[in-house]
Amino acid sequence: MIYVLDKAIVGVLVCAALTSAGFASAAKTIDLASETAWTLSVDGGRPCAIKVPGGGWNSDLQSPRIDTMEGVKDHVIYQRKIDVPKVIDGQVTKILFGAVNYGAEVYIDDKLVTTHAGPQVPFEADITKFAAPGRKHVLKVKAYHRRHYHGPDGKAKACSVPVGFDFPAGSKSWSHWAGNTKQAYGITVSIKLAAYPPVYISDVFVTPSVSEKSLKAYAWVHNSTGENVTVTLAGKLSSWNKGAWKYPAIPAATCEIPAGAAKKVLIGPVKWSLGEKSYWWPNIPFREDYTAALHYLDLDMRRGDEAAHKYRRRFGFVEWGQGKYYYTVNGVRVNQYSDSTCESQMSYYDCYSTSAAFGRPDRAGGRLGCPETWRRYLRIGINMNRICCSTPTEYMMEAADEVGFMLMPESPLWGNRTSVYNPDVTPKVVRALVRHCRSHPSVARYSVFNEVQDIRKKGWHKLIDAARLEDDTRPFSFDRQGDAANVIVAPKGGRAAVMRHYRAIEGGKNILRGMGECCWGTDEMAQFAFAAREFRMKDYAYFSPWSWINYWPNFLEGMSHAKHAWKANNAPDRVDGVNGWRSPVVSFTQKSLHPFLLIDHAIRRKQPLTRRGSSYTVALLPKRKIGEGSLPWPGYVPEYRTGAAIGRKIEVFNGALRGDRMSLRWSGRWDSPTGEAIVKGGVIGPFEVQPGFHATQTIEFTAPKSKRPTRKLYLILKSVKDGETVFTEDAIYFNIVNPGV
Numbered sequence: 001m002i003y004v005l006d007k008a009i010v011g012v013l014v015c016a017a018l019t020s021a022g023f024a025s026a027a028k029t030i031d032l033a034s035e036t037a038w039t040l041s042v043d044g045g046r047p048c049a050i051k052v053p054g055g056g057w058n059s060d061l062q063s064p065r066i067d068t069m070e071g072v073k074d075h076v077i078y079q080r081k082i083d084v085p086k087v088i089d090g091q092v093t094k095i096l097f098g099a100v101n102y103g104a105e106v107y108i109d110d111k112l113v114t115t116h117a118g119p120q121v122p123f124e125a126d127i128t129k130f131a132a133p134g135r136k137h138v139l140k141v142k143a144y145h146r147r148h149y150h151g152p153d154g155k156a157k158a159c160s161v162p163v164g165f166d167f168p169a170g171s172k173s174w175s176h177w178a179g180n181t182k183q184a185y186g187i188t189v190s191i192k193l194a195a196y197p198p199v200y201i202s203d204v205f206v207t208p209s210v211s212e213k214s215l216k217a218y219a220w221v222h223n224s225t226g227e228n229v230t231v232t233l234a235g236k237l238s239s240w241n242k243g244a245w246k247y248p249a250i251p252a253a254t255c256e257i258p259a260g261a262a263k264k265v266l267i268g269p270v271k272w273s274l275g276e277k278s279y280w281w282p283n284i285p286f287r288e289d290y291t292a293a294l295h296y297l298d299l300d301m302r303r304g305d306e307a308a309h310k311y312r313r314r315f316g317f318v319e320w321g322q323g324k325y326y327y328t329v330n331g332v333r334v335n336q337y338s339d340s341t342c343e344s345q346m347s348y349y350d351c352y353s354t355s356a357a358f359g360r361p362d363r364a365g366g367r368l369g370c371p372e373t374w375r376r377y378l379r380i381g382i383n384m385n386r387i388c389c390s391t392p393t394e395y396m397m398e399a400a401d402e403v404g405f406m407l408m409p410e411s412p413l414w415g416n417r418t419s420v421y422n423p424d425v426t427p428k429v430v431r432a433l434v435r436h437c438r439s440h441p442s443v444a445r446y447s448v449f450n451e452v453q454d455i456r457k458k459g460w461h462k463l464i465d466a467a468r469l470e471d472d473t474r475p476f477s478f479d480r481q482g483d484a485a486n487v488i489v490a491p492k493g494g495r496a497a498v499m500r501h502y503r504a505i506e507g508g509k510n511i512l513r514g515m516g517e518c519c520w521g522t523d524e525m526a527q528f529a530f531a532a533r534e535f536r537m538k539d540y541a542y543f544s545p546w547s548w549i550n551y552w553p554n555f556l557e558g559m560s561h562a563k564h565a566w567k568a569n570n571a572p573d574r575v576d577g578v579n580g581w582r583s584p585v586v587s588f589t590q591k592s593l594h595p596f597l598l599i600d601h602a603i604r605r606k607q608p609l610t611r612r613g614s615s616y617t618v619a620l621l622p623k624r625k626i627g628e629g630s631l632p633w634p635g636y637v638p639e640y641r642t643g644a645a646i647g648r649k650i651e652v653f654n655g656a657l658r659g660d661r662m663s664l665r666w667s668g669r670w671d672s673p674t675g676e677a678i679v680k681g682g683v684i685g686p687f688e689v690q691p692g693f694h695a696t697q698t699i700e701f702t703a704p705k706s707k708r709p710t711r712k713l714y715l716i717l718k719s720v721k722d723g724e725t726v727f728t729e730d731a732i733y734f735n736i737v738n739p740g741v
Contacts, residue, residue, distance in 0.1 A: 025202060025311055026194035028087045032095075032139075033191060037080045040186075042066065043073050052078060052191065056101065056184030057143075058168075059349035068168035068185060074148050076186055078141040082193060086133035090198035092224045093133065095125040098189020098353070099391065100143050102161050107140040117149070117425050119164040120343075120391045120412035121432035122189070128224065133195075143186040160420045162413040162429055165342040165389040179568035181342070184350040189393060197309050198224045199231060199257065199301070205439055206297055206315035207473050208272065210279060210330045215248070215317070216268035217297055223257035230256045232302050235267050240294035240314055245274050250297075267299070272317065279330050280316025280441040283404030284657055285595045285726070286378040292316060292404045292441070316401060316441025320474045322497075325509045326541045326692065327444065327475065332657050333692025336406060336444065337532065337593050338384035338544035339377060340517055345566035346549060347559040352393045357556040360395060370396055373556055374405035377548075380586070381593025386479070386516065386544055389414050389450050391433055400442035408445055409437045410479065411463070415451035421459045427466035438471040445475040447516075448496055452480050455488055464494035479516035486511045499542060505531070507538045514542035522569045525551045526585050529592040533599055536694070537651060552580070588633060595655025596719040596727035598664075600648055601696070603634050603732060639735040640703040646734070648699045652719060654689035661686040663720040664697050668704070673714050673730035678704045685720070703734075709741045 033052055040050035040057060055061040057076055058068040066072065084093055095106065095113075103117035108130035116123045131137045149161045166183035196202075199222065206217040223229050235250030248270040257263045272278075283290045294316050301309045321328045327336060348355045356362075361369035377385065384406035387396075391412050400407050411430045413419050419426075430448060437443045448463045455461050455478065464476050468490075476496035478488055488496045499516035506513060515535065519528040528545045535543040549555060553564040554573040561573045574580030591597065640646055654662055663686045668679025679701055689695045704713065712733045719727040 025200065025309075026196055027091070027200075028085055028195045030083075030085065030193040031190075032080070032082065032193055034080070039079050041077045041079075042071065043075065044077075047077075047079065050078065052080075053098070053184075053187050053189060053350060053353065055349035055354045056188045057186040059182075059184060059354075061349065061354065067170075068183075069170035072145045072185075075142055075144045078143065078187055080139055081136055082131075082139045083136055084127075084131045084133050084193070085195060087195040088197055090225065091133060092126065092128050092196040092198060092200065092222070093131055094194050094196070095127055095139065096190070096192045096194055097123050097125070097187065098191065098393075099123075100141065100187050101164070101183065101185050102146045102149060103144045105142040107142070108137050110138070110140065117161045118412075118429040118432070119162065119166075119183075120188070121429055122391075122436055123432065141187060145185065160422060162411075162419045162422070162426050164412050165344050165414050179345075179566050181344040182346070182349045182351070182565040183344040188350045189353045196222075199229055199303065200224075200309045201233075201299060201301055201311040202262070203435075204267075204297065204299060204311055204313040205471075206313055208315070208317040208319060209269075210317070210319040213272050214269040215272045216266060216270070217313070219265045219267060219299060219311070220262055221255075221257050221265055221301070222262045223259060225259060227259050228256055229259075229303055230254065231308060233265060233267060234300045234302070236298045236300075238296045238298065240296055241291065243278075243293070245278060245295075247274070247295075248272065267297075274317075276330070278317055280318035280401070281404060281657055282329060282334060282383055282406050283378055284334070284383055284655065286375075286381075286383075288375070290404055291402060294401060294441070313439060314398075314401070315439060318441040320444050322475050322512060322541075325512050325539055327512075329444070329657070333690070334406075334444075334657065335536070335655060335692055336384045336408075336542040337382050338386050338406075338408065338542060339382050339548040340386045340388045340544045341390075341547050341549050342388045342566070343390035345547070345564075346556075347553070347563035347565065352390070352396060355556075356558040358393065358396050368557055370399035371403050374400055374403045376555065378403070378405060379590070380548075381590050381595075382548065384408060384444065384542075384544075386410055386447060388447075388479075388547075391436065394436075397437060397440040397442060401440050405442060406444040407437075407440070407442045408447055408477075409433055409443060410447035411449055413449055415449060415453065415480070417453055421462075423459070423462075427463060430463045430466050431470050434467045434470040438473075443474065445477060446471075447477050447479050447499070450479045450516075451501070452478055455480075461488050461490045461496075464488065464490035464496045465492040468492075468494045477514065486513070497541075501546075505534050505538055505540075509539050513538070513540045515540060516542075516544055517546035518543065519545045520550075520569065522571045523551065525589055529585070529589040532589075532592040533597070533604060536597065536653065537599065537604065554580075584633075591729075594727055595653065596721065597651075597653045597655070598717045598719055598727060598729045599651040599653075600715075600729075600732055601651065602638065602648065603636050634732055637733065637735055639737055642703050642705050642736060642738045644703045646699075646701055646703055648715070650697050650699060650717060651694055652689060652697055653694040654691055654721070656721070657691050659722060660688050660690050661722065662689045662695075663687070664699075665718040665720055665725070666699055667716045668701070669714045669716060671712055671714070673716060675714065678713070681716075683720075703736050706736050706738050707741060709738060711736050711738075 035051045038052040039047035041047045099120045101119045106113045106125040114125045167181045203220045232254045234252045237247035297313045299311045326333045343351045352358045356367045357373045358370045386408045452460045479499045497512050499514035501517040550569040553561040664684040667681030669675040713736045714733045717729040718725045
């Protein structure tokens with residue numbers, strides 16, 4: 001059977017597959033988002049106009065906004081007319097949803113097409129059998145409120161869908177938290193109509209191996225026809241960066257796809273000998289002009305002599321893994337300094353889709369967009385974001401791929417016994433998240449669940465195996481409160497590390513340790529900075545505050561304290577030069593997260609971290625001063641007599657991803673970092689420090705003579721790598737005492 005394309009559509013079929021930075025599969029895509037085409041009825045009431053997606057039906061972008069708790073008892077119904085284009089004979093037509101919270105039924109002309117349950121994950125409805133190409137149809141989406149899946153008191157029950165980070169005003173029966181959130185309800189993110197050829201490639205997952213220097217990919221081929229078809233997939237590699245790489249040839253793969261079925265087809269493997277410059281690397285140490293190496297795999301599918309479909313997938317050649325007590329990228333230790341942010345805690349409903357901070361740059365409109373968001377984090381020293389209880393958009397991941405920022409997607413489920421494990425729904429939500437994220441090199445690992453209790457007893461550990469069905473190339477972890485085993489083993493062999501919250505900082509290199517949340521307070525940025533130094537000394541593989549946006553609501557473009565949803569900490573906006581950019585507390589935080597940090601052991605020991613409530617505080621650090629922009633550092637000042645022998649142990653960090661030769665240059669100056677040079681000092685090294693690791697060096701000298709009773713002696717420390725000074729510590733000083741004066 002020969003399938004004929006409309007001549008006017010031939011170019012669309014090819015171009016749609018070749019112009020996306022990430023991927024494209026559909027022959028034609030129509031955006032169904034609109035401010036005028038949709039109506040909404042609440043609990044069977046009268047239809048009214050609604051913006052779609054519009055941040056969800058409860059968004060403050062809607063006019064009027066529908067209250068989350070009081071406005072809807074059970075469900076809403078979205079409705080509009082759609083024109084289904086005739087693109088190709090035998091076409092497959094789908095509605096692609098970014099998400100519908102918390103669940104949906106999809107109808108065409110009042111005929112049920114499919115159902116979906118679960119928050120914040122994409123899904124699709126195949127309307128091929130319900131919608132004739134070239135005709136108008138009525139699309140209806142019945143979207144359920146969260147309470148539809150819960151008891152009258154709001155408590156979860158056995159048939160519940162998993163719960164998101166969702167605490168709207170008036171929901172006290174659902175949670176004891178007093179904070180408010182902006183969890184978007186109904187149709188969110190996006191909604192599109194897409195037409196595909198009758199035999200098409202739906203997805204491609206490229207899986208590089210740095211350790212084996214090889215590349216392979218998996219393609220999912222769908223056959224919607226009534227007969228078996230034989231297809232040949234021919235692949236070709238090219239550079240997204242326009243690099244002159246000598247790519248390996250991709251051998252063609254031929255297979256038979258049964259009628260009405262889909263098949264997973266292996267492409268490759270092929271040898272990859274392009275070297276480490278062709279690998280995807282995080283932007284560490286941070287460079288403003290850095291762009292990661294990215295590549296295209298183009299697949300051309302043919303049925304005999306006829307072109308059937310084209311598909312382009314952008315990918316990075318990267319391999320994520322873990323050692324005994326650390327994570328690795330391309331076999332190199334990488335230390336993950338993260339933020340933890342939930343989409344609904346920020347300034348907008350459906351924030352990842354509606355805010356400037358996570359959208360595409362718009363030069364004409366003056367918007368910097370998501371690339372700037374990731375760079376702002378990197379300027380601080382935060383190189384990762386735990387997308388806490390949320391699903392990142394495709395563009396958020398594309399931007400992270402390009403600027404070299406690491407992401408840790410986390411299933412959009414909130415724990416603390418709010419969610420109940422539903423074997424029919426919960427694993428599907430996790431699989432949908434992983435399937436959505438797996439093709440992006442910036443995705444360093446997955447957090448399977450946040451703040452989960454009774455992991456094995458309630459069955460949550462089964463989610464590890466569910467996630468592995470979609471991607472077994474990355475590490476997994478659980479974020480949870482309380483003490484627990486450091487590794488959770490799933491029934492089918494999957495393993496996940498446990499990232500604790502708000503616990504004492506432990507030492508040792510015997511296990512992989514992580515602190516998923518710490519320093520919970522309105523103005524605890526300094527506490528987080530001190531904690532970061534201790535985490536690094538204790539070789540934590542990962543740590544994160546809760547949360548950076550709580551410390552600094554206006555940190556991201558277009559956001560502010562006034563708009564900020566999660567006011568449990570009620571942090572005010574920061575002011576540049578006072579307590580924001582270029583302030584002492586922010587500069588100290590940047591130093592604490594710097595890849596080439598230097599730490600004086602004795603001063604660190606004199607400023608211990610202690611547990612108070614759910615946070616960490618530092619002795620001798622008055623919190624009232626931090627908000628004013630001052631930072632009493634160092635809080636401990638050693639004292640030596642003139643002529644005394646001074647010995648200082650200095651920890652030298654090599655947080656880079658390449659190069660293992662370090663040197664320590666040091667000297668002493670009176671009164672200030674730029675004062676009279678009194679201690680000549682010298683250079684220790686070069687010595688070996690492997691990337692990601694740190695080493696102790698000892699400085700020894702005699703306290704210089706002074707004609708004053710007490711005088712400050714500043715110790716100037718410089719970390720040198722490859723002949724270049726990469727870090728300077730000049731804030732440490734001693735009091736030199738002359739009793740005879």
